[in-house]
Amino acid sequence: MEERKDGKQHIFLIGFMGSGKSTVGELLAERLSLPFIDSDREIEKSEGKSIDEIFSREGEKAFRDMELNFLVELKGLKPSVVSLGGGLPAINGALELMHQFGLVIYLNTSLLTLIQRLKNEKDLRPLLKDLSDAEFHPFVEDLLSQRVHFYKQAKLIMPNERNSPIELVDKLTKELNKLNY
Ligand SMILES: Nc1ncnc2c1ncn2[C@@H]1O[C@H](COP(=O)(O)OP(=O)(O)O)[C@@H](O)[C@H]1O
Ligand SMILES: O=C(O)C1=C[C@@H](OP(=O)(O)O)[C@@H](O)[C@H](O)C1
């Protein structure tokens, strides 16, 4: 796909941890024959360490700076499907950048579904891994409530819980066609 005339060359997937951005993003990129980029994976590659090591050695603020730098660097890349870590849209200026050079899609997933998915994968995410069972639900509920305002600024809001990832890709490609993507 050539760079689009409106400059909105990327397709950004945003949403809370566990909403399916990395999973669905890879499948969508395959379907659209576009490169797939995952912000966490790219940051791990460029830093030569895991997200967990970045959080523990350099702190969350340093990670957020890395996320914003990653986003800025995307401007020069050819059209891709880009899955962004759950906290990225809440970084000051991030959403404006995304809207400048991409179509922003929010994978809207209910708190209950997020809890179910995340409780089995706590260790994969530094913000969750040290939470006790009693802390887990309130933490996720509170953080989601802080961020949903940013997620809802997406151009397209797609639920991702009743369908399988590939069924969602089918729905997404139909919506993208309607938007001439
Ligand atoms: N539509 C879906 N139905 C069921 N499970 C899903 C769906 N989308 C993603 N998942 C699962 O949810 C978990 C989190 O998915 P992931 O792509 O890592 O989310 P994110 O990148 O948004 O944190 C994974 O175990 C994934 O297999
Ligand atoms: O919500 C967040 O602050 C985070 C989400 C993670 O990405 P996923 O949303 O892909 O899990 C990862 O960037 C990091 O653990 C922080």
Ligand SMILES: [Mg+2]
């Ligand atoms: Mg992810």
